[in-house]
Amino acid sequence: MAAEEEEIAAELEAVQAVYADNCVVFDSFPPHLHLHLKPRTADITSEQFVEALIGIRAGSQYPKELPQIDLLDSKGLDEERKRHLLTCIRAKATELSSCLMLVSLCEEAVEKLSLMNHPDGDCPLCLDPLVHEDEKNNSMPFMKLMSCFHCFHCECIIRWWTWLQTEQKTNPSNSSSSTGHPVRKNENRKGTPGSQLNVAIALYGDAEDSMGNCP
Numbered sequence: 156m157a158a159e160e161e162e163i164a165a166e167l168e169a170v171q172a173v174y175a176d177n178c179v180v181f182d183s184f185p186p187h188l189h190l191h192l193k194p195r196t197a198d199i200t201s202e203q204f205v206e207a208l209i210g211i212r213a214g215s216q217y218p219k220e221l222p223q224i225d226l227l228d229s230k231g232l233d234e235e236r237k238r239h240l241l242t243c244i245r246a247k248a249t250e251l252s253s254c255l256m257l258v259s260l261c262e263e264a265v266e267k268l269s270l271m272n273h274p275d276g277d278c279p280l281c282l283d284p285l286v287h288e289d290e291k292n293n294s295m296p297f298m299k300l301m302s303c304f305h306c307f308h309c310e311c312i313i314r315w316w317t318w319l320q321t322e323q324k325t326n327p328s329n330s331s332s333s334t335g336h337p338v339r340k341n342e343n344r345k346g347t348p349g350s351q352l353n354v355a356i357a358l359y360g361d362a363e364d365s366m367g368n369c370p
Contacts, residue, residue, distance in 0.1 A: 188257075
């Protein structure tokens, strides 16, 4: 094996050592791998709102030629943030042109995911923003669906789950297809944020286990 190939093999081993089961290697030379990357949250899944599956495929002239980098899948990222993530990783590759870069590209992706690790957009149930830009410290409690990372206001989940249970009791023949809930903005809000969060955690855990789908 040529010296350059040995260096690339050592680089690939380093990536595997760092990312372990989150790294799948299809070819050692030229390197072709997929990486399941997450933000730095000390493995606290409740604080993770984004993740990405990155594909890196190098040619026979790597590192003299830049590898192909693709965003294969993601959770919690809208189209704008997907583009930004991919642009940043590719920019890092260009910056490191002619250098071994696999570890650096992975670290760049993790760093960007860590910066993006917050819920974005509106609650799918009430269509209000999850986090108001001018009221970040007073925003309503929210939680996420673990299977897809969609986030919802806790009180919206409580209303949806209550409505769903009522619908299943009154219309059992239609309950299997009933998942939507017209959450109205003007309904009276009852309970403190803390109590709403506790109730939502209990209800939403049951909802996710039993339904397997987003509301």
